[in-house]
Amino acid sequence: MTFRSGFACFVGRPNAGKSTLTNALVGEKVAITSSKPQTTRHAIRGLVHRDDAQLVLVDTPGLHRPRNTLGQRLNDIVRTTWAEVDTIAMCFPADQKVGPGDRFLVEELAKIRRTPVLAVVTKTDLVAPERVGEQLLAVQSAGEAAGLVWRDIVPVSAVAGDQVDLLADLLVATLPEGPPMYPEGQLTDEPEETIVAEIVREAALEGVHDELPHSIAVVVEEMVPREDRPADRPLLDVRVNVYVERDSQKGIVIGRKGARLKEIGTVSRTQVERLLGTPVHLDLHVKVAKDWQRDPKQLRKLGF
Numbered sequence: 300m301t302f303r304s305g306f307a308c309f310v311g312r313p314n315a316g317k318s319t320l321t322n323a324l325v326g327e328k329v330a331i332t333s334s335k336p337q338t339t340r341h342a343i344r345g346l347v348h349r350d351d352a353q354l355v356l357v358d359t360p361g362l363h364r365p366r367n368t369l370g371q372r373l374n375d376i377v378r379t380t381w382a383e384v385d386t387i388a389m390c391f392p393a394d395q396k397v398g399p400g401d402r403f404l405v406e407e408l409a410k411i412r413r414t415p416v417l418a419v420v421t422k423t424d425l426v427a428p429e430r431v432g433e434q435l436l437a438v439q440s441a442g443e444a445a446g447l448v449w450r451d452i453v454p455v456s457a458v459a460g461d462q463v464d465l466l467a468d469l470l471v472a473t474l475p476e477g478p479p480m481y482p483e484g485q486l487t488d489e490p491e492e493t494i495v496a497e498i499v500r501e502a503a504l505e506g507v508h509d510e511l512p513h514s515i516a517v518v519v520e521e522m523v524p525r526e527d528r529p530a531d532r533p534l535l536d537v538r539v540n541v542y543v544e545r546d547s548q549k550g551i552v553i554g555r556k557g558a559r560l561k562e563i564g565t566v567s568r569t570q571v572e573r574l575l576g577t578p579v580h581l582d583l584h585v586k587v588a589k590d591w592q593r594d595p596k597q598l599r600k601l602g603f
């Protein structure tokens with residue numbers, strides 16, 4: 300069986316039903332509340348775990364008609380996010396006519412060439428079936444007028460639970476093949492720091508499990524956006540301490556001339572950037588905390 304994993308985002312006018320749909324897709328299983336929207340370009344809203352896929356739903360800021368340079372800058376960020384996710388779903392509430400605001404958004408989406416865009420007609424439980432039919436046609440024409448070919452157009456009701464599974468299937472079908480990006484179950488309400496620490500720990504243990512069985516603890520000391528960066532080129536400074544119990548283990552983690560540490564940094568940085576959706580400068584320090592596993596004070600410091 301091929302496993303797919305990737306990112307999707309919902310766009311659409313305010314009140315289009317994006318949050319409700321996100322919750323319906325994620326269900327009771329796992330919903331991540333993102334701790335630091337200001338440090339991440341797209342905050343994670345929820346994870347959909349399935350046997351065949353992992354779908355990560357991210358938030359994007361809204362796109363607005365630019366009135367000034369700042370507005371243009373913000374829109375550039377939105378577009379970058381759109382280009383980075385694997386799929387975009389635009390929501391059109393069934394009980395509202397397709398309007399100028401929707402058309403503006405459709406035109407903008409039409410410019411994104413490499414990301415598939417689905418149209419979702421939401422809140423179908425609020426209207427008669429004929430009205431749903433009309434809306435599907437209106438959405439189709441809005442796409443045509445803007446030169447956007449919808450990957451699919453699907454009517455759903457998040458409240459009635461109608462066609463939500465079908466939407467999940469359609470979204471998953473657009474994702475690239477790949478292993479899950481997040482461990483199942485582990486992520487519920489975990490702050491980003493914990494996930495980042497886990498990523499680094501895994502990278503540090505890669506290939507040396509036997510030599511350092513449980514002697515590694517990883518603590519994220521700091522995640523701060525670098526100051527003086529242009530809005531469209533953010534950089535997040537992530538400072539991480541890797542604790543081992545003995546000097547000999549420090550040598551193993553660092554490797555010959557720092558080669559292993561460098562490798563750990565490269566591997567984890569890629570994953571952390573994918574997780575947080577922003578370029579990251581990862582600063583790794585290896586420290587010896589003598590026999591930390593046996594020392595309650597140290598354990599507490601290390602977050603156990």
Ligand SMILES: Nc1nc2c(ncn2[C@@H]2O[C@H](COP(=O)(O)OP(=O)(O)OP(=O)(O)O)[C@@H](O)[C@H]2O)c(=O)[nH]1
Binds near residue numbers: 456
């Ligand atoms: N009847 C019905 N109401 C829905 C449905 N989906 C959303 N709503 C309602 O529509 C309103 C807006 O839904 P949200 O999910 O908050 O919309 P949103 O697009 O996230 O809104 P913004 O955060 O403002 O962009 C809420 O009152 C929801 O309860 C649906 O499938 N059926």
